Amino acid sequence: MSTPERLIESTQELLWERGYVGTSPKAIQQLAGVGQGSMYHHFSGKPDLALAAIRRSAEQRMAQADQELSGPGTALERITVYLRRERDVLRGCPVGRLAQDPDVVADETLVRPVAETFAYLRARVASVLDEGRERGELDPGLDPVATAATVIAVLQGGYVLARAAGSVEPFEQAVEGAVALIAARAAD
Template structure:
């Protein structure tokens, strides 16, 4: 029986992850979770206290996956510009938006510190990785010494999140792709004249 219980719990979490990505918190109902997961109502309440408990677990799962992706990208033994480029150019389902970032569009998530924490933690980690790469790039002469690491890190994160919004509004990936190309062009333009600007 234990493996079946574990399977039901996993299906509930995975189904909720997908629903949150597609609909956001307010669009996810217990009935929708059960339909997507293919489990009975008894299984849901056996494993979780209710919707918010399950959603929190699903949020943590999605956040952990994103954090693993960030960690792998920024752990690469390449230049700072190459690591930042790898993050910005990472393959994404643009028209679905950010599976983590879109959650803070829901008022119920924003006002609940516990539900908001996985999102905050994920963006804090991304900020740290980006800021460290920018600092390293400045020290190596890849970027202008005047570039502020914290401000630029937030700008790059905002390019991705804003690019999602623009593309979803247009139902086209073109605005997102333009935003990413623009951000990379600005980074390259900040490089001192003596620095190689062709490193990808």
């Protein structure tokens, strides 16, 4: 793996674990196994490297969601695959945690890929739900945009509940509740 890749991956991991303030250049360098000169050769500083790491995390979440939501099956089946996929629930969402980081939110450049990720996820889920309505799989009265926002909120809120409880159970309950709500709108 190249030095820039090691730096980006290490920064992704530290941002997820510690947040922006807790991710020091020294910690990044240690985790990546590179010296200070290597870091500053490839990136102008911590903000530049953090932006690359946030963008990478965002791209990974969007690609994973797109893969799950583009799979075979009905709209309900694809949404269910997306909701039920294996996650490191007690660590939270690597992008969602950044939305709760005051230093990331306060920086227009750093928060942009976070906001774009959630906008993409809402739109992608809405398109699957809309497709389900058009194919007669879901109630035509279902609002795909509002329901998609609910799906994303359930996931992010589920992470928060699970972390607070120190248990994956609240997350799993939230996911199963969302699946049941959408299933209740499935066409007979």
